[in-house]
Amino acid sequence: MTAQPDLRLPAETSAQAAQDAIAEEFAFFGDWTERYQYLIDLGRKLAPFPEALKTEEHKVQGCQSQVWLVASGDARRLDFQAISDSAIVSGLIALLLRVYSGRSAQEILDTEPSYIAAIGLAKHLSPTRSNGLAAMLQTIKAHARAALG
Amino acid sequence: MSTQASRGDIAAFDVARIRAGFPILSRQVHGKPLVYFDNANTSQKPIEVIDAVDRFYRETNANVARAVHSLGEAATSAYEGARDKIARFINAPTRDEVIFTSGTTQAMNTVAYSYALPRLQPGDEILVTTMEHHANIVPWQLVAARTGAKVIAAPITQSGELIVEEFIARLNPRVKLAGVTHVSNVLGTINPIRELAKACRARGIPLLVDGSQAAPHLAIDVQALGCDFYALTGHKLYGPTGTGVLWARKELLAEMPPFFGGGEMIRTVSFDGTTFADAPHKFEAGTPNIAGFVGLGAAIDYVNRIGLDTIGAIEGELAAYMSDALKSVPGLRLFGEAKDKAAVFSFLIDGVHAHDLATLLDHEGVAVRSGHHCAHPLMQFYGVPATARASLAFYNTREEIDAFIAAIAKVRKLLA
Numbered sequence: 001m002t003a004q005p006d007l008r009l010p011a012e013t014s015a016q017a018a019q020d021a022i023a024e025e026f027a028f029f030g031d032w033t034e035r036y037q038y039l040i041d042l043g044r045k046l047a048p049f050p051e052a053l054k055t056e057e058h059k060v061q062g063c064q065s066q067v068w069l070v071a072s073g074d075a076r077r078l079d080f081q082a083i084s085d086s087a088i089v090s091g092l093i094a095l096l097l098r099v100y101s102g103r104s105a106q107e108i109l110d111t112e113p114s115y116i117a118a119i120g121l122a123k124h125l126s127p128t129r130s131n132g133l134a135a136m137l138q139t140i141k142a143h144a145r146a147a148l149g
Numbered sequence: 150m151s152t153q154a155s156r157g158d159i160a161a162f163d164v165a166r167i168r169a170g171f172p173i174l175s176r177q178v179h180g181k182p183l184v185y186f187d188n189a190n191t192s193q194k195p196i197e198v199i200d201a202v203d204r205f206y207r208e209t210n211a212n213v214a215r216a217v218h219s220l221g222e223a224a225t226s227a228y229e230g231a232r233d234k235i236a237r238f239i240n241a242p243t244r245d246e247v248i249f250t251s252g253t254t255q256a257m258n259t260v261a262y263s264y265a266l267p268r269l270q271p272g273d274e275i276l277v278t279t280m281e282h283h284a285n286i287v288p289w290q291l292v293a294a295r296t297g298a299k300v301i302a303a304p305i306t307q308s309g310e311l312i313v314e315e316f317i318a319r320l321n322p323r324v325k326l327a328g329v330t331h332v333s334n335v336l337g338t339i340n341p342i343r344e345l346a347k348a349c350r351a352r353g354i355p356l357l358v359d360g361s362q363a364a365p366h367l368a369i370d371v372q373a374l375g376c377d378f379y380a381l382t383g384h385k386l387y388g389p390t391g392t393g394v395l396w397a398r399k400e401l402l403a404e405m406p407p408f409f410g411g412g413e414m415i416r417t418v419s420f421d422g423t424t425f426a427d428a429p430h431k432f433e434a435g436t437p438n439i440a441g442f443v444g445l446g447a448a449i450d451y452v453n454r455i456g457l458d459t460i461g462a463i464e465g466e467l468a469a470y471m472s473d474a475l476k477s478v479p480g481l482r483l484f485g486e487a488k489d490k491a492a493v494f495s496f497l498i499d500g501v502h503a504h505d506l507a508t509l510l511d512h513e514g515v516a517v518r519s520g521h522h523c524a525h526p527l528m529q530f531y532g533v534p535a536t537a538r539a540s541l542a543f544y545n546t547r548e549e550i551d552a553f554i555a556a557i558a559k560v561r562k563l564l565a
Contacts, residue, residue, distance in 0.1 A: 017526055032179070032512050033512075033563060036509060036512075036563055037563055040563060040564065064520050064535070065502060065504050065534075065535070066534055085502055085534065086502040086504050086505050087500075087501075087502060087505050087564055088508055088509075089504070089505075121320070127151075127191045
């Protein structure tokens with residue numbers, strides 16, 4: 001079974017534009033409850049992930065919650081689809097895909113996730129913590145490297 | 150392990166004064182008073198422990214057992230003094246049976262490599278239980294893989310109690326070692342160690358007890374328990390990290406070759422061969438965590454001063470209050486409802502991931518653990534990937550439990 005990723009054009013035309021847009025959206029929020037509420041809502045709006053693809057093969061190792069991620073496309077354009085059983089991590093996935101999905105392999109490799117600091121939750125959601133952000137990012141970049149051959 | 154403090158002890162217990170003696174408990178997290186409910190992970194440290202470590206480095210620091218100068222003598226006497234305190238704390242018959250380790254994990258690995266590995270034959274078995282921490286599973290699997298032995302587990306009930314007759318039924322002649330936790334780190338279940346030890350003894354099978362979660366809360370008497378090995382960790386016992394203890398019967402220790410080699414553990418060394426010191430030093434190669442054990446000695450003094458009976462009684466009252474409070478939370482599923490249990494509460498709330506709950510509770514100042522708690526087989530038994538866990542200590546309060554329940558209600562709205 002192959003993935004059916006969301007092949008619509010990304011909301012922003014470049015990874016950097018997506019990062020800027022995310023930073024701008026999160027700048028509106030006052031306290032942490034609003035930030036988390038928005039993040040959790042973004043996670044709920046993720047494209048449905050086929051149950052059949054929730055296999056060991058697609059599981060991202062290194063996350064304390066369960067995360068599944070599939071890639072499709074080639075070096076010109078890589079699309080990702082992912083989901084987690086955690087509502088917060090699903091929100092993080094939504095942001096990650098907005099930045100990295102539908103981009104060229106080179107753009108993916110060239111993009112550092114500056115938006116994480118910008119959303120004001122960096123203390124909690126930095127890639128060094130157990131939410132698996134680092135592992136997901138590594139997986140995405142590994143797909144990009146593999147696509148470039 | 151019934152520890153009953155008199156009414157007077159509990160009435161005289163001044164929690165505000167106790168809390169003032171733990172500096173970290175007065176700090177805030179995200180602008181909220183810290184509610185520290187992760188005591189089964191590591192406990193907080195009283196000022197006596199912090200001061201003992203600080204004072205050691207300021208006034209006494211030297212290496213142990215090597216120097217004849219004043220500092221060396223003082224450091225050795227402080228370090229070995231901690232061994233005496235621990236020997237009394239667990240009622241070991243002699244101080245030479247108390248081996249210092251970096252924690253329970255190193256204690257388990259010492260037994261795995263020094264006791265089990267030389268004895269195991271293909272087809273032999275090591276018996277544990279479904280509720281064990283990985284530290285009481287993985288070391289056995291490593292030595293089993295090298296010898297053709299296997300690790301088997303005795304089952305538990307849905308309420309989280311060991312099925313004793315199933316454990317005993319598995320004590321066949323192939324079993325060369327049994328390992329059981331005294332108190333489950335996930336379920337809080339207090340296992341009937343005396344009964345298990347008696348059954349093991351009758352069959353000539355040594356029993357190792359993982360006392361990591363028991364030592365901070367119950368009076369430990371290794372002789373009364375009747376076990377052969379007892380492991381505990383200092384950092385859950387209000388002491389410094391990187392300290393632990395392996396107690397073992399002296400006749401077992403005498404037969405065990407050292408696991409680590411190096412300085413301080415030898416009698417004579419030549420290139421033709423080396424003879425080893427007696428236990429405990431045979432198992433303590435290299436410079437140990439001297440300041441850590443001095444701190445652990447201070448922690449034991451502290452616990453003795455409060456009294457494990459009082460600690461047990463206070464925690465029992467907190468546990469009853471917590472249990473009722475959790476039952477009032479709609480959709481909450483509790484894991485571990487043993488009749489005899491410590492103040493450890495693993496739970497899940499319908500539709501809420503344990504990590505999300507713990508992440509959001511942190512913003513309310515509440516520290517709980519979420520995850521598999523290093524007990525994958527237990528999570529598999531219950532068919533869940535993770536749970537949230539609130540674990541209490543005698544310095545926690547009913548007000549904190551109320552704040553915790555209120556915080557659950559608040560963060561739940563975010564996740565609804």
